[in-house]
Amino acid sequence: MNELRRPDARPLYVQVEAILNERIVSGEWKSGQAIPAEPELAAELGVSAGTLRRALARLEQRHLIERRQGRGTYVSQQTSQQALGLFFRVRNFAGKPVRPESFITGVTTGPATPEEAARLRLSPGEAVHRIDRRRHLEGEPRIAERIALPAALFPGLSLPLAPKQLGAEIYVHYRNAHGIIVVSAEEDLSAASATEEEAALLGCPVGAPLLLIERVTFDAAGRPVELRVSRLDTRAHRYAVEIV
Amino acid sequence: MNELRRPDARPLYVQVEAILNERIVSGEWKSGQAIPAEPELAAELGVSAGTLRRALARLEQRHLIERRQGRGTYVSQQTSQQALGLFFRVRNFAGKPVRPESFITGVTTGPATPEEAARLRLSPGEAVHRIDRRRHLEGEPRIAERIALPAALFPGLSLPLAPKQLGAEIYVHYRNAHGIIVVSAEEDLSAASATEEEAALLGCPVGAPLLLIERVTFDAAGRPVELRVSRLDTRAHRYAVEIV
Numbered sequence: 001m002n003e004l005r006r007p008d009a010r011p012l013y014v015q016v017e018a019i020l021n022e023r024i025v026s027g028e029w030k031s032g033q034a035i036p037a038e039p040e041l042a043a044e045l046g047v048s049a050g051t052l053r054r055a056l057a058r059l060e061q062r063h064l065i066e067r068r069q070g071r072g073t074y075v076s077q078q079t080s081q082q083a084l085g086l087f088f089r090v091r092n093f094a095g096k097p098v099r100p101e102s103f104i105t106g107v108t109t110g111p112a113t114p115e116e117a118a119r120l121r122l123s124p125g126e127a128v129h130r131i132d133r134r135r136h137l138e139g140e141p142r143i144a145e146r147i148a149l150p151a152a153l154f155p156g157l158s159l160p161l162a163p164k165q166l167g168a169e170i171y172v173h174y175r176n177a178h179g180i181i182v183v184s185a186e187e188d189l190s191a192a193s194a195t196e197e198e199a200a201l202l203g204c205p206v207g208a209p210l211l212l213i214e215r216v217t218f219d220a221a222g223r224p225v226e227l228r229v230s231r232l233d234t235r236a237h238r239y240a241v242e243i244v
Numbered sequence: 245m246n247e248l249r250r251p252d253a254r255p256l257y258v259q260v261e262a263i264l265n266e267r268i269v270s271g272e273w274k275s276g277q278a279i280p281a282e283p284e285l286a287a288e289l290g291v292s293a294g295t296l297r298r299a300l301a302r303l304e305q306r307h308l309i310e311r312r313q314g315r316g317t318y319v320s321q322q323t324s325q326q327a328l329g330l331f332f333r334v335r336n337f338a339g340k341p342v343r344p345e346s347f348i349t350g351v352t353t354g355p356a357t358p359e360e361a362a363r364l365r366l367s368p369g370e371a372v373h374r375i376d377r378r379r380h381l382e383g384e385p386r387i388a389e390r391i392a393l394p395a396a397l398f399p400g401l402s403l404p405l406a407p408k409q410l411g412a413e414i415y416v417h418y419r420n421a422h423g424i425i426v427v428s429a430e431e432d433l434s435a436a437s438a439t440e441e442e443a444a445l446l447g448c449p450v451g452a453p454l455l456l457i458e459r460v461t462f463d464a465a466g467r468p469v470e471l472r473v474s475r476l477d478t479r480a481h482r483y484a485v486e487i488v
Contacts, residue, residue, distance in 0.1 A: 191456075
């Protein structure tokens, strides 16, 4: 109960949600682990069963915990395999999914551009973190990528820097370090010519056609949490879409 | 019964299916219309209730007819609006879906290329029809497109030719004139440079980056019925993907 401090203008169930969120984000409650039974937890926090249940419902709605029929409530897992399967649509010419290797080439923080602000629904000039990555497919550099994240959602962003590999694990990092679970995305696809910088990064001629993928990623509340702009060299790969 | 002729090596229910298919394709049974009750139809064709039901099940599986609970069996409709909503993913910069206008620039028949044969699962050299189209978005030529169709599935292909407009209605034409209903597609996206011919057609510079969309379209039986290669000028439009 020492965590529930007055004065705090927020409703009690929101404060409880924040406390439990922190336990998940900090790793005190680990991925895949069962959380304490509700009566025990309510007693520990000194809140009513109703308040606790409301806080848990919000965590469940954010996909941070999941209830399993008759077996209790568990901290959700988000594995890199799940994230890759959902979000990474690149195939080689044999139609096989490929697993990217990612190398971070820079991390900076600065005011959002008008484009970033619009896509991430930020006020003009709000701070964003930018992560630049080069991604390899089947051993060759094929993707030049910039990820922009609202700094308010990713306080003290800390990432293992280059040359450490970091692939779809970045979504696992959002979850483990910042409590943000990505559940959906909208992508706009177009074609663009490689700039000098992109050509150097990807080993292609200046002006070579690249597949430009602009992705906005959303959490369970429908809040945009990431803008990701990727340039894919399609000399040996395709972006696959299934329409059913 | 005069339609059921011997010798015909095919099982009786397949022959019945072909007869009923012909009634739909010829327009004798129109889109959205109820078909005769089963006992009446079985008597007319001189087949058992079981044989008729097996034929109807196959037509239903091909989405040519649909059963409505307690109201009978109807010839399915496929409107251009449905086909557009499912298959046309292009948006303008405001995020609004756009409706293409299509102009056929050529129709030819010839042996399949190795690429066409592979994608359409044809034997090398089997005949395909090829339809070339120029498609306009919001008044400007934006898409250069070639459609390849197995000639065996589209006998005597007849299309209203240029300059008549023909948009997503082409899928309605497949259904109405050939009994082929498209239900799913796989697309491979990449980037390509405009050739001289494409540049002239689209009014863009030679070498301009184009979004290349290679679509294989399938019927309800999972059979590839169309290979469509589209080149989209993305100066004012995007191809939208939702990931959920």
